[in-house]
Amino acid sequence: MAVNAEMSQDGKKLTIQVKGRFDFGKHQEFRSAYERNRPESVVVDLKETTYLDSSALGMLLMLRDHVGGDDSDVRVINTSSDVRKILAISNFNKLFDIS
Amino acid sequence: MPESRLTVLIAEDGAVDRLLLARIVSKQGHAVLTAENGEQAVALFAERRPQLVLLDALMPVMDGFEAARQIKVLAGEALVPIIFLTSLSEEEALVRCLEAGGDDFLAKPYSPVILAAKINAMDRLRRLQATVLEQRDQIARHHHHLLNEQRVAKAVFDKVAHAGCLSASNIRYLQSPYALFNGDLLLAAFTPSGDMHVLLGDFTGHGLPAAVGAMPLAEVFYGMTAKGYGLSETLREMNAKLKRILPVDMFCCALLLNLSCQRRTVEIWNGGMPDGYLLSANGTEPLPLVSRHLPLGVLAPERFDDSTQVLPLALGERLLLLSDGVVDTSDDNDRLFGVERLCKVLSANRQPDLLFGEITQALEAFRGRSRDDVSLLEITVVEPDELLPPPLIYSDSGQSAPLDWSLQFEFRAETLKRFNPLPYLLQLLQEIHGLRSQSGALHSVLSELYSNALEHGVLGLDSALKRDAQGFGEYYRQRNERLQALCSGYIRVGLCVEPQGPGGRLIIEVEDSGKGFNVSKVLARPLLEQGLYGRGLNLVRRLSRRAQWADEGRRVRVEFAWEALA
Numbered sequence: 001m002a003v004n005a006e007m008s009q010d011g012k013k014l015t016i017q018v019k020g021r022f023d024f025g026k027h028q029e030f031r032s033a034y035e036r037n038r039p040e041s042v043v044v045d046l047k048e049t050t051y052l053d054s055s056a057l058g059m060l061l062m063l064r065d066h067v068g069g070d071d072s073d074v075r076v077i078n079t080s081s082d083v084r085k086i087l088a089i090s091n092f093n094k095l096f097d098i099s
Numbered sequence: 100m101p102e103s104r105l106t107v108l109i110a111e112d113g114a115v116d117r118l119l120l121a122r123i124v125s126k127q128g129h130a131v132l133t134a135e136n137g138e139q140a141v142a143l144f145a146e147r148r149p150q151l152v153l154l155d156a157l158m159p160v161m162d163g164f165e166a167a168r169q170i171k172v173l174a175g176e177a178l179v180p181i182i183f184l185t186s187l188s189e190e191e192a193l194v195r196c197l198e199a200g201g202d203d204f205l206a207k208p209y210s211p212v213i214l215a216a217k218i219n220a221m222d223r224l225r226r227l228q229a230t231v232l233e234q235r236d237q238i239a240r241h242h243h244h245l246l247n248e249q250r251v252a253k254a255v256f257d258k259v260a261h262a263g264c265l266s267a268s269n270i271r272y273l274q275s276p277y278a279l280f281n282g283d284l285l286l287a288a289f290t291p292s293g294d295m296h297v298l299l300g301d302f303t304g305h306g307l308p309a310a311v312g313a314m315p316l317a318e319v320f321y322g323m324t325a326k327g328y329g330l331s332e333t334l335r336e337m338n339a340k341l342k343r344i345l346p347v348d349m350f351c352c353a354l355l356l357n358l359s360c361q362r363r364t365v366e367i368w369n370g371g372m373p374d375g376y377l378l379s380a381n382g383t384e385p386l387p388l389v390s391r392h393l394p395l396g397v398l399a400p401e402r403f404d405d406s407t408q409v410l411p412l413a414l415g416e417r418l419l420l421l422s423d424g425v426v427d428t429s430d431d432n433d434r435l436f437g438v439e440r441l442c443k444v445l446s447a448n449r450q451p452d453l454l455f456g457e458i459t460q461a462l463e464a465f466r467g468r469s470r471d472d473v474s475l476l477e478i479t480v481v482e483p484d485e486l487l488p489p490p491l492i493y494s495d496s497g498q499s500a501p502l503d504w505s506l507q508f509e510f511r512a513e514t515l516k517r518f519n520p521l522p523y524l525l526q527l528l529q530e531i532h533g534l535r536s537q538s539g540a541l542h543s544v545l546s547e548l549y550s551n552a553l554e555h556g557v558l559g560l561d562s563a564l565k566r567d568a569q570g571f572g573e574y575y576r577q578r579n580e581r582l583q584a585l586c587s588g589y590i591r592v593g594l595c596v597e598p599q600g601p602g603g604r605l606i607i608e609v610e611d612s613g614k615g616f617n618v619s620k621v622l623a624r625p626l627l628e629q630g631l632y633g634r635g636l637n638l639v640r641r642l643s644r645r646a647q648w649a650d651e652g653r654r655v656r657v658e659f660a661w662e663a664l665a
Contacts, residue, residue, distance in 0.1 A: 024304075050433075051433070054301075054303040054304070054352070054423075055303055055304055055348070057303065057350075058303045058304070058347075058348030058349060058350070059348060061347050061348050061350070061397065062347050062348045065347045070399070070402070082435070089352075089371060089372075089373060089390050090352065090370075090371040090390070090393065090394055091370070091371065091390060091391065091392055091393045092393070094393055095393065095397070
């Protein structure tokens with residue numbers, strides 16, 4: 001699986017890991033990683049993500065919308081410098097906690 | 100039992116063998132056609148189109164090799180399997196069979212079981228080929244259909260996109276013909292006062308979904324630009340509209356700018372596009388125009404940030420905008436072309452008109468092949484009279500409006516903070532048909548008077564700050580700060596239209612609550628010395644009749660007149 005989802009024991013925190021290229025090909029997998037859950041917070045771990053395109057940005061927006069939009073708590077962690085550049089151009093740090 | 104009932108052509112000159120084979124094949128449930136030589140076989144094939152052929156190699160009149168070649172030609176793309184009837188010992192003959200188009204062999208003595216197996220295998224192959232061909236044709240039809248739809252959509256969109264001024268003499272651009280379907284969007288239009296609004300946008304995704312959002316965006320862009328709205332209002336409207344109509348995961352990265360060759364400034368908003376560049380005429384380092392905002396269509400209207408950046412410009416300077424296709428081009432090892440390589444190309448450029456070529460060449464060299472989804476746009480700062488904005492198109496009936504009226508407005512602090520009254524005033528003045536030939540000048544003068552009253556009058560900003568590029572930034576920082584904090588002050592605008600002989604005149608009076616300024620001293624300054632900051636007043640004096648300041652610079656009165664209408 002290129003997209004792994006793991007729920008914390010108390011069911012409050014969902015961690016999603018994306019491996020390889022994070023692009024339109026992951027759409028279905030990424031969606032099903034969170035769709036059936038209503039976690040209070042989400043961590044998107046991009047440690048093993050090599051590349052991220054604009055449809056991945058769209059998927060992050062979908063996730064954010066699903067878990068509460070402006071009131072959501074979504075963190076994007078372990079971003080490589082290339083991935084961080086892409087997120088920075090779009091100023092996604094204004095919507096997500098990126099590290 | 101055969102898997103399907105076929106028509107099988109048997110060509111064999113020996114009567115006994117022919118009869119034997121015919122019996123075996125028909126016993127297996129297939130229809131049989133027989134021929135005594137190659138010529139008969141070809142004729143029968145042409146007439147009856149059997150699905151499978153058993154062919155003896157050596158026959159009188161026309162041998163099996165020639166017959167096989169002719170049958171394959173007649174069959175065209177469809178697979179008609181040919182099984183040669185031969186003895187396995189003739190090695191050289193077998194090669195000739197294959198060369199002639201044979202698909203298999205059957206050796207004497209004929210075994211019904213082996214023949215049935217071969218016929219079934221060939222039939223499966225034949226049907227597989229037929230399915231592939233059918234699907235290929237279907238895909239081709241769909242593809243053709245899609246291309247046709249794209250062609251029509253593109254034709255409609257080109258009408259919309261080229262309503263603007265992409266063809267202006269100071270704009271150069273490079274865009275693949277189907278960039279629209281890559282999500283790239285390029286728009287340019289003159290404002291009523293002769294400034295230029297330019298947008299380079301990039302929708303998420305590809306194909307039709309990306310193209311669909313372009314229409315409403317273009318409509319807002321052209322509509323609001325033509326009506327004299329500024330960047331902030333236009334951006335707000337575009338963002339709100341896209342937020343409303345696009346699905347959550349779709350948005351539009353965009354760089355929008357307002358280039359004023361009259362004031363030699365550019366106002367920029369960049370949300371999610373790669374850095375644009377301000378390229379100087381004298382070869383100093385390119386200045387990046389960095390993305391400071393989220394793309395359009397992401398934030399709800401109340402959270403949207405429309406703050407722009409204003410930069411001073413010099414004659415001959417150029418603004419370069421590019422789509423992400425440039426820096427995101429990757430080579431065979433997944434390395435990106437990147438900003439550094441791009442900046443090297445920009446710095447190495449000596450002849451501005453070769454720049455696009457140099458960028459595309461560098462991309463090609465890096466990637467090993469060209470790509471067709473790169474958009475490049477370059478706008479040069481020229482003397483304002485080198486640009487010829489097209490005459491405005493009016494949507495009214497052309498009937499003359501009443502010509503004897505006056506109006507007074509007073510805009511107070513809360514309004515000045517968040518409302519731009521210019522488009523409304525301009526709309527009103529468009530009703531005066533006699534002034535239409537001067538509408539560019541009228542819009543420029545009114546905009547200038549209003550921003551002077553707001554910035555120097557109400558907000559008390561010192562235009563001398565704008566004497567260098569750094570001060571320029573500081574000026575606009577202070578402008579935003581003071582405007583946000585504003586709680587008192589006013590701008591009064593009086594418009595008076597009256598008949599004069601067969602024509603008429605418009606008197607504009609603008610008054611502000613500020614401290615005023617030393618009119619005679621400012622106007623006495625020589626043009627050059629006014630540098631980056633004295634342009635406004637000169638513009639007003641040049642474009643209108645009888646500009647007069649009163650009340651220590653707090654009140655200004657200008658006049659526009661027209662002769663009888665033809």
